[in-house]
Amino acid sequence: xxxxxxxxxxxxKISEHWDMSLRDLAAKxxxxxxxxxxxxxxxxxxxxNMLSGSLNHQGNLASLIAxxxxxxxxxxxxxxxxxxxxGSAFRAGLIALxxxxxxxxxxxxxxxxxxAKMTDTAAALAAAADADYETAHGLSFVALNALIMRRYxxxxxxNHADFAPFSITAHHNAVHNNHARLQTSISEAxxxxxxxxxxxxxxxxxxxxxxxxxxxxxxxxxxxxxxxNTPQVNVIASAAATDRIAIHDRNDPLWLTAAxxxxxxxxxxxxxxxxxxxFFELHDAFSIMSALSLEASGFAERGTGPRxxxxxxxxxxxxxxxSTFGGLKARGHPVGATGxxxxxxxxxxLRGEAGENQVDPARIGMAQNIGGSGATVVTHILxxx
Amino acid sequence: xxxxxxxxxxxxKISEHWDMSLRDLAAKxxxxxxxxxxxxxxxxxxxxNMLSGSLNHQGNLASLIAxxxxxxxxxxxxxxxxxxxxGSAFRAGLIALxxxxxxxxxxxxxxxxxxAKMTDTAAALAAAADADYETAHGLSFVALNALIMRRYxxxxxxNHADFAPFSITAHHNAVHNNHARLQTSISEAxxxxxxxxxxxxxxxxxxxxxxxxxxxxxxxxxxxxxxxNTPQVNVIASAAATDRIAIHDRNDPLWLTAAxxxxxxxxxxxxxxxxxxxFFELHDAFSIMSALSLEASGFAERGTGPRxxxxxxxxxxxxxxxSTFGGLKARGHPVGATGxxxxxxxxxxLRGEAGENQVDPARIGMAQNIGGSGATVVTHILxxx
Numbered sequence: 195x196x197x198x199x200x201x202x203x204x205x206x207k208i209s210e211h212w213d214m215s216l217r218d219l220a221a222k223x224x225x226x227x228x229x230x231x232x233x234x235x236x237x238x239x240x241x242x243n244m245l246s247g248s249l250n251h252q253g254n255l256a257s258l259i260a261x262x263x264x265x266x267x268x269x270x271x272x273x274x275x276x277x278x279x280x281g282s283a284f285r286a287g288l289i290a291l292x293x294x295x296x297x298x299x300x301x302x303x304x305x306x307x308x309x310a311k312m313t314d315t316a317a318a319l320a321a322a323a324d325a326d327y328e329t330a331h332g333l334s335f336v337a338l339n340a341l342i343m344r345r346y347x348x349x350x351x352x353n354h355a356d357f358a359p360f361s362i363t364a365h366h367n368a369v370h371n372n373h374a375r376l377q378t379s380i381s382e383a384x385x386x387x388x389x390x391x392x393x394x395x396x397x398x399x400x401x402x403x404x405x406x407x408x409x410x411x412x413x414x415x416x417x418x419x420x421x422x423n424t425p426q427v428n429v430i431a432s433a434a435a436t437d438r439i440a441i442h443d444r445n446d447p448l449w450l451t452a453a454x455x456x457x458x459x460x461x462x463x464x465x466x467x468x469x470x471x472x473f474f475e476l477h478d479a480f481s482i483m484s485a486l487s488l489e490a491s492g493f494a495e496r497g498t499g500p501r502x503x504x505x506x507x508x509x510x511x512x513x514x515x516x517s518t519f520g521g522l523k524a525r526g527h528p529v530g531a532t533g534x535x536x537x538x539x540x541x542x543x544l545r546g547e548a549g550e551n552q553v554d555p556a557r558i559g560m561a562q563n564i565g566g567s568g569a570t571v572v573t574h575i576l577x578x579x
Numbered sequence: 580x581x582x583x584x585x586x587x588x589x590x591x592k593i594s595e596h597w598d599m600s601l602r603d604l605a606a607k608x609x610x611x612x613x614x615x616x617x618x619x620x621x622x623x624x625x626x627x628n629m630l631s632g633s634l635n636h637q638g639n640l641a642s643l644i645a646x647x648x649x650x651x652x653x654x655x656x657x658x659x660x661x662x663x664x665x666g667s668a669f670r671a672g673l674i675a676l677x678x679x680x681x682x683x684x685x686x687x688x689x690x691x692x693x694x695a696k697m698t699d700t701a702a703a704l705a706a707a708a709d710a711d712y713e714t715a716h717g718l719s720f721v722a723l724n725a726l727i728m729r730r731y732x733x734x735x736x737x738n739h740a741d742f743a744p745f746s747i748t749a750h751h752n753a754v755h756n757n758h759a760r761l762q763t764s765i766s767e768a769x770x771x772x773x774x775x776x777x778x779x780x781x782x783x784x785x786x787x788x789x790x791x792x793x794x795x796x797x798x799x800x801x802x803x804x805x806x807x808n809t810p811q812v813n814v815i816a817s818a819a820a821t822d823r824i825a826i827h828d829r830n831d832p833l834w835l836t837a838a839x840x841x842x843x844x845x846x847x848x849x850x851x852x853x854x855x856x857x858f859f860e861l862h863d864a865f866s867i868m869s870a871l872s873l874e875a876s877g878f879a880e881r882g883t884g885p886r887x888x889x890x891x892x893x894x895x896x897x898x899x900x901x902s903t904f905g906g907l908k909a910r911g912h913p914v915g916a917t918g919x920x921x922x923x924x925x926x927x928x929l930r931g932e933a934g935e936n937q938v939d940p941a942r943i944g945m946a947q948n949i950g951g952s953g954a955t956v957v958t959h960i961l962x963x964x
Contacts, residue, residue: 258824260821267820289675295674317636436653566642
């Protein structure tokens with residue numbers, strides 16, 4: 195595939211933005227990305243968003259954002275694969291550049307979740323599950339993850355406390371991230387005493403939703419040479435795969451098959467293996483997902499994911515730092531935007547512009563965005579040059 | 580762009596399918612397309628759908644359809660640009676093939692609209708407008724089109740009866756289309772006496788919604804040679820453009836700027852002009868849209884669209900036959916699926932398999948899919964070889 199560079203990045207703080215609408219958030223991130231790239235040409239706008247139709251009563255969101263950001267008549271499309279919508283939009287942008295049809299692509303992930311009633315938001319998020327065979331039985335999305343976590347603990351003998359490092363590390367990393375929703379560190383006691391949501395998932399196992407937008411400007415790598423932002427950050431692998439949506443339909447509900455497939459493809463494209471990945475922005479919507487993602491991506495044997503946390507290997511100075519800006523857990527999870535926040539953070543690390551959050555070395559980073567409880571998995575590997 | 584062939588086509592009848600779910604409809608069209616293509620390899624599934632999140636409570640629809648159709652672990656993404664979602668998904672499929680990343684792509688458009696209350700459906704469709712600046716004022720989608728039609732009649736001096744040929748022709752063409760929702764011809768008296776919906780749009784100016792799915796299997800043109808379906812049908816142009824969503828924000832609400840831009844690009848890619856187009860599947864969601872589309876696409880001067888109808892030029896034997904299988908007006912308009920129905924019908928004509936609906940000659944056909952009242956327009960030109 196034609197080599198692509200991330201030329202510009204932009205993001206808003208994740209918060210309850212009562213004074214900003216869906217289009218305002220997107221436009222703010224877009225303008226930051228264009229400013230960062232010192233470019234204005236945009237051939238196509240790729241929008242990652244899950245909930246605009248159900249929560250914001252807004253269809254054709256991509257055209258609306260194109261209008262609001264002054265990008266008409268550029269073509270514009272919204273991509274939706276539940277919580278991996280951002281990753282899917284990013285991959286579509288790469289493919290469009292590779293086709294030669296477009297030469298400058300803006301990808302924005304955006305979600306505005308605060309305006310709706312909590313019950314409506316929970317119902318809208320449950321749409322990431324199988325509406326007819328899971329949601330119809332009253333299962334919320336956190337309840338589905340709780341089923342997976344409970345079974346995982348039963349099969350492999352882990353206790354709830356063993357998952358604490360995932361949340362503690364994420365919160366620790368978010369303290370210096372001004373774009374994070376929760377800039378607060380937490381202790382083991384905080385974790386163990388947190389309010390139960392859906393047993394065994396408590397409030398500190400779950401990521402907070404929020405309003406936010408993140409954007410990247412992508413161009414063919416050869417046309418990025420000599421630009422302001424150095425070192426240049428290139429995408430060296432992109433892959434996506436699907437699995438059955440309903441947990442009960444999967445061959446093994448404790449294994450992220452789609453993650454394994456997309457990661458293997460990505461490693462093969464980049465000519466690397468897990469040992470070459472310097473840091474990993476994974477999809478820690480729930481702490482159980484961190485464990486499963488680390489296993490499916492080759493960083494831990496089956497059933498041993500929590501050990502990486504307990505042994506400090508996921509810390510900024512460990513073998514495989516994760517959630518380096520707070521992850522979904524503490525940076526926040528504006529669902530359709532999350533995949534682009536991950537790419538923005540990868541770029542900050544690879545440029546050496548991560549400040550207090552900088553990991554070292556930061557030559558090759560991986561991002562993984564998960565839709566549903568593992569139905570869609572999109573994996574990207576970026577590197578500096 | 581790498582030349583792409585439409586190798587297989589499939590469609591369901593558009594109707595109220597009380598015995599079929601969203602996934603059932605999609606799977607049926609997909610299997611028809613694969614059977615027609617005599618192929619089974621699918622590298623990626625591209626889904627055009629507008630309303631699954633708001634009406635069917637189903638996110639991540641593409642993964643769900645991949646599962647239900649036996650296509651896991653192929654990557655799968657849903658594309659949404661309101662009523663042009665099908666056209667956007669088709670264009671994304673072409674781009675993916677052009678990139679070389681995928682070599683066999685299935686595009687399915689699907690919508691299931693009958694399960695919801697009519698008021699919920701109307702509200703969900705209104706999401707195609709600007710939620711904050713149009714819908715919030717109580718305007719339904721038909722009301723917005725009524726504003727355009729009234730202004731058009733005022734500016735150019737047309738009467739309501741002058742639009743009759745658009746609806747009469749569409750219904751006439753649907754009589755022999757077994758997949759059409761309304762297989763009935765209508766008279767001028769029927770048209771003039773139809774129940775008013777939003778003045779001046781009456782029931783026979785408006786297209787009926789419905790449940791339905793249409794699918795196409797796309798492959799690089801060179802790998803389609805020698806296959807069963809002849810003549811081979813190739814895509815010779817693909818272009819999309821956007822305009823402001825809200826009618827009051829447009830420079831000229833009586834001109835489809837995005838249509839003009841996308842059509843000019845498409846003509847240029849294909850090396851053709853309006854005089855070379857043998858037939859045109861346009862987006863006749865409302866009769867006023869037929870007039871505006873014909874004008875923006877170069878078949879009529881500004882303000883003169885209805886004349887083509889009055890002079891019989893849009894009939895199957897006229898200069899530019901439109902809606903050759905009934906169009907949105909009579910075949911039906913399952914919103915996110917419509918763009919793929921158009922491609923399926925183009926392919927039927929270009930293969931010479933249109934039966935009673937066959938136009939002659941049918942060497943080059945154009946399809947135009949419109950999102951909102953003109954905010955997104957996707958134009959495709961196909962040809963046989």
